Amino acid sequence: ETGVTQTPRHLVMGMTNKKSLKCEQHLGHNAMYWYKQSAKKPLELMFVYSLEERVENNSVPSRFSPECPNSSHLFLHLHTLQPEDSALYLCASSQDLGNTIYFGEGSWLTVV
């Protein structure tokens, strides 16, 4: 069982829907990350939070909106997504930036 829990594990949404992905880490870490994993592409870093402040936003479209209310929780709010946004979204955490990161099991997103 992983120390990083993601919900939901699977999500199907229409292009006009609004939904959120949730991540909770039980490791006492102070940095959290969102990654996108698409078929045949390297993992893409989307957002990084350190001590609840965003420190990285890798040119991600505004239809993805992260939120980090505290050091244990991270959300990814989704609205008006496109079919090409269908992917596995992975949450991760680490103790301080640059230290070993630990991943959750991911949320499979399908946009129809």
Add this chain to the structure above:
Amino acid sequence: AQSVTQLDSHVSVSEGTPVLLRCNYSSSYSPSLFWYVQHPNKGLQLLLKYTSAATLVKGINGFEAEFKKSETSFHLTKPSAHMSDAAEYFCVVSDRASGTYKYIFGTGTRLKVLA
């Protein structure tokens, strides 16, 4: 600039035979190197990491990797493959010394284990 190259996108081995997954890296500083494994429909699990201590690193499930600075390599090995090792493996480089915290992921190697 950092980069990582996994030389094989697919590797097939027979159960009980050795596994070799190759990784070469490029880094301006002393890198940290990692191997992660991803089983189908799962997240990434840390197998092992190198952070400038012993050059031969032992990980979980019988895997190990050797850091070779002269060859800029960090190949992953296991003496005897098991069916449960079938998964995708990612080599990762991180350059903390350069002041960046970013992880650079390889494109992955899919390991198939034949009965």
